[in-house]
Amino acid sequence: MAKLVRRAMRSKKLTCVSIAFFLLLCQFVQLEAQLQVGFYTSSCPLAEFIVKYEVSKGFFSDRGVAAGLVRMHFHDCFVRGCDASVLIDSTSSSTAEKDSTANNPSLRGFEVIDNAKARLETLCQGKVSCADIIAFAARDSIEITGGLGYDVPAGRKDGKVSLSSEASANLPAPTFNVNQLTQAFANKGLTQEEMVTLSGAHTIGRSHCTSFTTRLYNFNATTNQDPSLDPLYASQLRQQCPKGSTIPNLVVPMNPGSSATMDSGYYMDVLANRGLFTSDQTLLTNQDTADQVNQNAMNVFLWRRKLAAAMVKMGQIGVKKDDTGEIRSNCRKIN
Known part of the structure; x- marks a missing residue:
C-alpha cells in the first residue's frame, strides 16, 4: 500500500512538473509572438530616426499631416489589423481600402510613408515593414504636436489583401452613437x-x-x-x-x-x-x-x-508575424 502511495505521489509530482513546464513553454511562445521595442536595433538601426525625420519634414510643410498619419494608423488597424493594407493602391480588378468613402478623399499623409519607405529600402532593403512605418509615424505625429512620445513595439508584417468594402464595414462612422x-x-x-x-x-x-x-x-x-x-x-x-x-x-x-x-x-x-x-x-x-x-x-x-x-x-490589433504577411518593397503594392 505504501509503495502505491509513493508511486502515486511521484506520478503526481511528475504531472505537476510537466504542467508547469507546459505552461512555461506556452508563456515563452506567447512572448516570442509579441512585438518588440527596439525590433530594428540590429537589422536597421536608423529605422525609427528616418521615419521621424520624414514626419518632421512633412509636418513643417503641412501641419495637418500629423493628424492624417494618426488617423491612418487608426484606419489601418481597424481593418484586418495593423498590416498597412490601407496603403495598397486599387487595381482594375479590385477597389482597395484607401478608396473607400471612409478614406477617400479624407485620408492623407501617404507621401510621408512613401518617402520613409524609399529611404529605408535604400539603407536596409527588405527589413522594415510598411505597417511598422505607419505605427512609428503615428507616434512621431503625436509627439510633434505636443503629445507624449512612447516606445512602439515593432515586428509587424504587411498584409496582402485590401478591400474597400471591409473599410466601410469596420470603421466607426461619424454618425455613430x-x-x-x-x-x-x-x-x-x-x-x-x-x-x-x-x-x-x-x-x-x-x-x-x-x-x-x-x-x-x-x-x-x-x-x-x-x-x-x-x-x-x-x-x-x-x-x-x-x-x-x-x-x-x-x-x-x-x-x-x-x-x-x-x-x-x-x-x-x-x-x-x-x-x-x-x-x-x-x-x-x-x-x-x-x-x-x-x-x-x-x-x-x-x-x-x-x-x-x-x-x-491599438497598434497590436491583428498584427501579422508569419507567412500570412510580408515586407513589401513598395508600400502601395503587394510583392
Whole structure:
C-alpha cells in the first residue's frame, strides 16, 4: 500500500512538473509572438530616426499631416489589423481600402510613408515593414504636436489583401452613437475608456463638411439642426459649409482653437456642445463616457498618458508575424 502511495505521489509530482513546464513553454511562445521595442536595433538601426525625420519634414510643410498619419494608423488597424493594407493602391480588378468613402478623399499623409519607405529600402532593403512605418509615424505625429512620445513595439508584417468594402464595414462612422462606438471598439479588443481616450485625437486635424452637414441642414430627415449642437457654433459651421455648395473638398478644423496641438481642446469642445461629429457629441449621452470626457478635459497630462498607452494597445490589433504577411518593397503594392 505504501509503495502505491509513493508511486502515486511521484506520478503526481511528475504531472505537476510537466504542467508547469507546459505552461512555461506556452508563456515563452506567447512572448516570442509579441512585438518588440527596439525590433530594428540590429537589422536597421536608423529605422525609427528616418521615419521621424520624414514626419518632421512633412509636418513643417503641412501641419495637418500629423493628424492624417494618426488617423491612418487608426484606419489601418481597424481593418484586418495593423498590416498597412490601407496603403495598397486599387487595381482594375479590385477597389482597395484607401478608396473607400471612409478614406477617400479624407485620408492623407501617404507621401510621408512613401518617402520613409524609399529611404529605408535604400539603407536596409527588405527589413522594415510598411505597417511598422505607419505605427512609428503615428507616434512621431503625436509627439510633434505636443503629445507624449512612447516606445512602439515593432515586428509587424504587411498584409496582402485590401478591400474597400471591409473599410466601410469596420470603421466607426461619424454618425455613430455611444453604444455603436463602444461596440465597434470592443470588436477590436478596446475598452469604452480607450474609445473615449482615442477619440481625443480629434483635437488635431480637419474634417470635410460632408461628414457632418446633416447636423446643420437635415437632422433626422428634417430641416432642423441637431439640437445637441451649440447654436453659435452651428451658425459658424453653416458659413464655412454652405448648404448645396458645389465647392469640392470643403474642410473645417476639428478643434478651431488649437487644431495642430495635442491638447484637451477636443474635450472642452464636447462639454460646450461643440463636438463636430455626432460621434463626438454622443460621449455626453452616457454617464461613464461623460465622466471620462470631464476627467480628460480637466487633466490633459493624464489624457496624454492614457493616449500613449491606448495607441500602443491599438497598434497590436491583428498584427501579422508569419507567412500570412510580408515586407513589401513598395508600400502601395503587394510583392
